[in-house]
């Protein structure tokens with residue numbers, strides 16, 4: 001074995017001698033991968049194919065002991081370190097060029113305590129892993145809408161989905177965690193132990209350490225919920241979207257409904273003549289009793305002349321996977337996102353005005369509706385600050401051919417600019433693309449407290465491959 005040259009987080013390169021590298025590899029219970037070794041290319045690939053980074057070393061941890069070894073090596077040599085959970089971060093923060101990737105994706109264990117209504121979750125678990133285990137007991141915690149996403153990154157950024165209006169952000173349901181900090185300690189954090197650390201990982205991303213175990217509170221959900229899509233022709237989109245906004249202003253917390261504008265995919269329930277044409281979809285879930293859901297969803301479903309209405313009692317786990325076919329890994333993706341506290345008619349006009357210019361059949365504009373329980377948490381209660389984000393827009397540019405890169409990214413930026421006058425100025429940290437420097441907007445008024453915690457838990461910024469919070473200079 002030769003010496004290994006790696007990126008230093010101070011810039012430039014640093015060298016790990018052959019004997020040290022050999023000892024590190026031999027001391028790991030999980031596998032380690034160097035460029036060219038079998039499995040290396042698979043280990044460096046992430047969800048977004050726009051990201052093509054080549055780490056010098058990938059350490060696939062098999063447990064906490066391996067994570068501690070990685071942190072020790074990284075500290076010793078001031079290595080650039082990335083952490084990988086589900087690998088879905090749009091900015092590709094799970095991998096870095098020439099550095100060390102602490103790959104946690106094999107740690108997918110989920111242990112549910114049905115009596116206590118809690119779940120202990122490994123840092124490599126996907127949303128599907130967690131839903132699968134919790135739904136065996138008719139329980140759930142709020143997660144996102146694509147089941148292959150990692151629980152780790154989603155939770156650490158805040159996390160929202162179909163249950164968020166009813167049960168809050170994913171981070172609001174995080175009860176405790178085990179965290180390996182930059183000084184190589186394993187800390188347990190909860191409301192009683194190291195409560196500041198818990199506050200910081202509820203929305204502060206991977207800035208404060210490597211989480212090796214999450215504990216979530218669970219709630220009765222399903223196993224069947226009333227859920228599905230109502231699809232409208234784009235010609236009626238303006239009235240439908242205004243009506244949706246007005247209905248959701250008074251909707252019960254059990255009801256979530258998001259708008260998606262795109263070219264109709266070839267869904268089996270859509271007449272073929274509509275495939276590829278612009279449509280407005282209402283995606284809805286009623287998370288309580290399906291019979292009550294029928295009443296609550298009626299104002300949305302009875303409006304206008306939809307092409308299709310496939311809202312029906314559905315297993316919760318099935319709806320959690322409903323969008324997976326449209327969100328497979330391996331495509332090129334670029335996102336731009338805004339938060340809105342309200343959607344005046346002008347914002348709806350600006351949003352819909354972009355739809356006739358969709359640059360690929362896979363591009364979409366989605367507008368999530370939050371509020372409810374997530375909006376009633378004080379801004380200072382967790383590091384996630386966007387309690388005023390009643391609507392979250394994600395401009396999801398998605399395409400296959402790299403020759404379309406410029407057209408698709410330009411379209412997404414154009415939409416972002418057109419909607420900027422209506423936005424709060426805040427942005428969800430998990431929706432920020434590679435070229436964005438908006439950490440201030442992402443952490444908002446909680447940025448300063450996070451910087452003080454960063455100074456306490458990671459004063460040398462060992463964990464910097466993220467939407468980074470620099471350690472406070474004072475305090």
Ligand SMILES: Cc1cc2nc3c(=O)[nH]c(=O)nc-3n(C[C@H](O)[C@H](O)[C@H](O)COP(=O)(O)OP(=O)(O)OC[C@H]3O[C@@H](n4cnc5c(N)ncnc54)[C@H](O)[C@@H]3O)c2cc1C
Pocket residue numbers: 047082083084085086087088089090092093094095104123143144145146149150151152153154155156157158159160161205206207209210211212327430431465466467
């Ligand atoms: C198709 C798709 C759909 C999505 N839908 C939603 C949605 O409905 N709701 C929502 O809220 N978000 C959604 N997201 C965004 C998602 O929350 C982020 O992409 C998130 O970063 C994914 O987490 P991950 O573990 O898969 O990411 P990774 O890329 O593995 O990690 C992202 C970052 O998280 C940090 N991190 C990961 N693991 C750890 C750890 N164990 N300890 C410390 N830090 C860690 C690191 O800083 C890392 O750089 C979606 C993303 C995709 C691609």
